[in-house]
Amino acid sequence: GAVVSQHPSRVICKSGTSVKIECRSLDFQATTMFWYRQFPKQSLMLMATSNEGSKATYEQGVEKDKFLINHASLTLSTLTVTSAHPEDSSFYICSASPGLAGGPGYEQYFGPGTRLTVT
């Protein structure tokens, strides 16, 4: 089956530093990747949609200068949290879609998530 990995699974960083989270599709080419954020005991909130080779589309209220998303290849998208602050601490989840190559249903496959703690 389709596998999506995320790295790191957990990261602790100091306030003011930047941290990069990688999302990789291991056995398929992902034309589109989605980034979600999940606070404890809450639902997933879409942050942005990224298509390979294009600029990401951010949801309203998401600071594009703070959450930099790069989708430079068909198997890798990165989310960089710049100048992180404690309020950025959260669980970040990516999902990847092979687009029509995966069938008319545009299946999406989730990564295992990354827990970010900013101290």
Next chain:
Amino acid sequence: AQTVTQSQPEMSVQEAETVTLSCTYDTSESDYYLFWYKQPPSRQMILVIRQEAYKQQNATENRFSVNFQKAAKSFSLKISDSQLGDAAMYFCAYRSSGNTPLVFGKGTRLSVIA
């Protein structure tokens, strides 16, 4: 914009019994997909079942089945013969046709009592 509502923040069920989780959604689209995802303590999102809006037949996957009422915009999940491993957070999700993101409900936390 589409919205998904799960009105049951928490549910519990006895082991081997049946439980139904509710979900309603709002959309003006005619072509879309509906999903139920399970999120165990590991927080890995696991697809439980999906339903294409154009299909009248309710989807089933082993012990999991849905009651899809398109006119009522309702999409409930029935878990039969509940097992301890079914305990998790369950999210109902909507997706438009095409390569679009998922819209999630707030989730229902299911506890299974031995």
